[in-house]
Amino acid sequence: MHLTLKLLARTGLRSLIIPKMGCQSRASTYLFWFSNEHSNFRLAELEALFQYFQFDRAILDKRKTNGPFILMDFPDESGPKKLMSRTVLAHSCYELWASGDLLEDLHESMKQNLDLVEPFVNDSFQVRVDTYGKTIQHSEKLPLIETFEYMPLEGKVDLKTPELSLHLIQFYGIDPNRIPEKPYHQYFGRWLVDGQRKLVSKINLKERKFIGNTSMDPLLSLLMANLALVKPNDIVLDPFVGTGSLLVAAALMDAYVVGNDIDYLMLHAKTSSSRARQKKRASDESVRANLRQYGVEDRYLxxxxxxxxxxxxxxxxxxxxxxxxxxxxxxxxxxxxxxHRQPAGFKIKEEHLALHIPSKISYTLQDIFSDLLNYSARSLQIGGRVVLWMPISRTEYDQNKLPRNPALALVSNCEQTLTSTASRRLLVYEKIKEPTESCITELDGSALMYRFKFFEVDPASPRKTRKEKSVLEFGRSSKRGQQQPS
Ligand SMILES: C[S@@+](CC[C@H](N)C(=O)[O-])C[C@H]1O[C@@H](n2cnc3c(N)ncnc32)[C@H](O)[C@@H]1O
Incomplete structure (x- = not known):
């Protein structure tokens, strides 16, 4: 997709440059190129990051969207740089210098803006062509790059570590079945910074010390920490901690982390290994070891x-x-x-307490989510957030049936589809006041995706084996060691 080539000519257009203040203080349009994954979480992440960095909300409201691109006007580049220091959904950010449906229009607009080049005239540079929606050959890119020969750049070409990286980005639409011959739109700009996709790869589950069958996907873990507005030195809790993937994400954002789980064997890594081809777990697998692996053990409480x-x-x-x-x-x-057997008020004798292993009963989804929100309403700081996944029956979903607690405001609600009938919703609530005695979570359980609904087969579809269904539903094989819905 990328090609870097020397700009061939250095014309005398330097005289066209209008002296201007340094680029640091220039209001510009910035182009954010988002990954295709989880596109329906983009706005939620942006909203959270705008709140986290206390940016002017009007900037977000005036955004323009075109396929995977979002364009926003910032007073200077510090805002986009801050955004990119946290986003896991945007790949890269560019200061937009010119755009147009046709290349000629783009050049026309670039020639009006040659003053933008001024701070970089002597920088080493490269020009690249990137495409979305169509792969084009290197041989097709070269002539495109040559069309920028009028740019008044005096520095040397550096294809490895240029000080200035200029990108022509061509957008061929989002429909793989209808790829046009010419791009629908083209952008040209200065690469500013990349987002945190590298962090996603760094904490991949394949190489993580301690994982289980339901270890949360790294990208979604980091996204949840962003939605929770996790900041340095916060204290973050996961009350269903499992292998601690969500604590890993919060710790990487410099928060102190703590968790609990009912499953002794899981928490002590005594369950059988969830990696294909690994029979026994290593003796030192633990949530703490995961944090150590990523250099954030000091964040472990x-x-x-x-x-x-x-x-x-x-x-x-x-x-x-x-x-x-x-x-x-x-x-x-x-x-x-x-x-269910002991009468109410039954107490275990003092002498039996130390060795007593409590019996367990079923915990309904309705109770799980009610308890979680009641507890969050009580134990969060004002302004603190609880971010959680909730399984939903798509056929019965109704926003009014989501859990409600008077001390918590629902600030974001995004869907991740799992099957034709089931999905899970990533819900974000913010504590708005201290709860009174009567602040109890209301939840109409009819929309919750109970186990039997999850395995429900669409009556219209032909019978499928369970394995076929699993592949179909999750778009991948259900090989052990891969993340699955819990
Ligand atoms: C979906 S898993 C969490 C996975 C975790 N996010 C991770 O990345 O490994 C849910 C966890 O909740 C735990 N759990 C179930 N009932 C619980 C309860 N009553 N109290 C605390 N933990 C519970 C299970 O043992 C399981 O580890």
């Missing part, structure tokens, strides 16, 4: 075996954020401590 239906954290303690992926009862049971 602790993880404890505990039932989230009975929060054990100090009553008056306040967390800055809660990020979590509760169990859905599909790949692991939903359980809490309890018994």
């Amino acid at each position: 602790d993880v404890v075996v505990a039932d989230t239906s009975r929060p054990m954290w100090k009553h008056d303690f306040r967390f800055d954020a809660i990020i979590t992926d509760p169990p859905y009862g599909i790949r692991e049971p939903t359980e809490r401590i309890g018994t």
Whole structure:
């Protein structure tokens, strides 16, 4: 897709340059090129980052969108650079110098803006052609690059580490079945900075020390931490911590992290390995080891075996954020401590307490989400956020049926489709006030995706084997070690 070639001519257009202030303080349009993955989470992430960096919301409201590109006007480049220091959904950001449907229009507009080049006249540089929606040959790129020969650049060409990287970006639309011969639109600009996609690769599950069947996807983990507005030195809780993927993400954003999980064997890495071809787990697998692997062990507070239906954290303690992926009862049971046999008020004798292993009963999804929101309403700071996944039956979904708690405002709600009938929603609530006794979560459980609904087969479709269904539903094989919905 990329080709870098020397600009062939250095014409005398330097005289056209109008003296201007340094580029640092120039208001410009910035082009953000987003990844194709999770496109329906883009706005939620941008909104969260705008709030995190306290940017003027009007900038976001006036954005223009074209396929994977979002264009926004910022007063200077510090804003886009800050955004890119956190986003996991945008690949790259460019200062836009010119654009047009036709290359001639783009050049026309570039020639009106040659003053933009002035701060970089003596920089080493490269010019590249990038395309979206169509792959073009290197031989087709060369003549395109040559059309920029009028640019008044005096520096040497450097294809490896240029000080100035100029990009012609051609947009051929989003429909792979209708690729036009010529691009629909073209942008030309100065590459400014890349987003945090490298971080996503760095914490990939394949090479992570401790993973399980439901370890959260790295990109989604980082996205959740962004939506939770995690900032340095925050204290972040995951009350269904599993292998701690969400704590990894929060710790990489410099927060202190803590978690709990009811499953002793999972938390102590005593369950069988979830990696294909690895029979036994290594003796040192743990959430802490994961943080150590990524150089953020100093952010680790602790993880404890505990039932989230009975929060054990100090009553008056306040967390800055809660990020979590509760169990859905599909790949692991939903359980809490309890018994149906003992009369109410039954107490275990003091002498039996130390060795007592509590019995467990089923923990309904309705109770899981009600408890989680009640607990978040109580134990978050004002302004703190709880970010959680909720499994939903698509046929019965109704926004009004989402959990409601008077102390929490729903600030974002995005869908990730899992099957034709089931999806999960990434919900973000912000604490707006201290709850009173009557601030109890209301939840109409009819929209929740219970286990039986998840395996429901669309009556219109032919019968499929379970394996076929799984491949179909998740777009990949259900090989052990790969992330699956929990
Ligand atoms: C979807 S998994 C979380 C996976 C985790 N995000 C990770 O990346 O590994 C849900 C976790 O909730 C735990 N869990 C189930 N019931 C619980 C309860 N009552 N209290 C605390 N944890 C519970 C399960 O043991 C499981 O590890």
